[in-house]
Amino acid sequence: MTATPENRCWVGFDLGGTKMMATVFDEAFRPLGRKRRKTKGADGSKIGMERVLESIHDALREANRSPESVRGIGIGCPGTVDLEKGLIIDSANLGWKNVHVKEILERELHAPAVVLNDVDAGVYGEYRFGAGKGARCMIGVFPGTGIGGGCVYDGVIIRGKTLSAFEIGHVQVNPTGLQCGCGRIGCLETEASRLAISAAAAMAAFRGEAPHLYQAVETDLSKIRSSAIAASIKAGDKSIERIVQRAARMIGQVVGDTVNLLAPEVIVLGGGLVEAMPELFVQGVEEAARLRAAPPYAKGFKVAVAKLGDDAVTRGCAAWAEHSFAEKKA
Known part of the structure; x- marks a missing residue:
């Protein structure tokens, strides 16, 4: 053609x-x-x-x-x-x-x-076409194996000259906590990622505190994924629900600190964990973020679930290409 x-x-x-x-x-x-x-x-x-x-x-x-x-x-x-x-x-x-x-x-x-x-791309996709459309400032947080983050401000992805920025998963939340994959101690990822939630859930199942989860997957960490965690909570494993609520609150505390810095209108949560348990995550993150944010900022944002799913990254990449090349021609 x-x-x-x-x-x-x-x-x-x-x-x-x-x-x-x-x-x-x-x-x-x-x-x-x-x-x-x-x-x-x-x-x-x-x-x-x-x-x-x-x-x-x-x-x-x-x-x-x-x-x-x-x-x-x-x-x-x-x-x-x-x-x-x-x-x-x-x-x-x-x-x-x-x-x-x-x-x-x-x-x-x-x-x-x-x-x-890739996280920046997904956040930009949600900014242009999804849950953050129309915002002046939008923050994206995506808990998974780690915790990815990104921010779009006035239509531009916040980034360094050569490296991406907004590594929210590596904000320290527990100075005496576990070692993170990055080598530092007590990063948010070690406390609130899907891997951290799964590890805590496996211990609860081993102790007999999560009978439904144990019946489904025993303590096999490789099988304690988002869907298994959500099913366990739906079946009545309160200990697993508390683990997820704690993780959401910890993410919310870091989001609240970030709100004080950037005053975003929208915080978008995405990834498999959030898709499997949207109400738990939105409620936990929002409540903790509002408590952590300073009074002038605490009511100025909303927490929303990502809308684009698997298309967020590809749409964000294509749209950022348009933005980048139009900027170079200007």
Whole structure:
């Protein structure tokens, strides 16, 4: 297909630790075609990037668009990313180091590419199209294996010159707590991530305090995922409910401190844990944040559940590509 103003498109790409997804969007960011694949990061970055390119080409074919019609590409990547160079420095989830993602995409597709942190991309997607639409300042918090965070202020993702910012999961909340994966002690992730909740739930099940959870998965940490935790609470395991409530309150306390710094209108909560137990998380985070925030700010925000699900990262990537390249032309 010959590229014309009518068929120009944007590509958003979500490069996750277990799956990847390419989505082609029209100029209004409506999805035209998408392709999912398993990431298989252990195969190495060379094969991995070949899979990225294949996924983009497959999505373009489904969208009935040619590579020449692509106006720009945004890709959200996990791990430590040099945003200026478009380079994955180190990603534990993928096992990749020093991968020149931007250079590879631009050489293959002859279109400008921008590399983002994957959480930033999801937060930007919610800001442009989801639960944070219309806000001047929006904070996103996504508890999962860790706890990711991001902030959009006046339409721009808050970030450093080369590195992403807003690592809310690494705010210290317990100076005598456990060692975090980052090497520091007592980060929010060690107290309130899905992994921390699952570990506490396994101990409760072992002690006989969560009979429904024990019956379902015993104390197998690999099986105590968001759905199992939610089912346990629904079945009546009060100890598990208290564990989740504590985690939500701890997240809320850090959010409250952040409210004092940035005065956001919206705090968006997302990820599998929140999707499985939205009321528990919204209530716990909101109550703790309002108690922690200074009086002038305590009533100036709302807490909402993310709306875009799996599409948040790809839509955010494509929209950030538009923002970035329009800014360069201005």
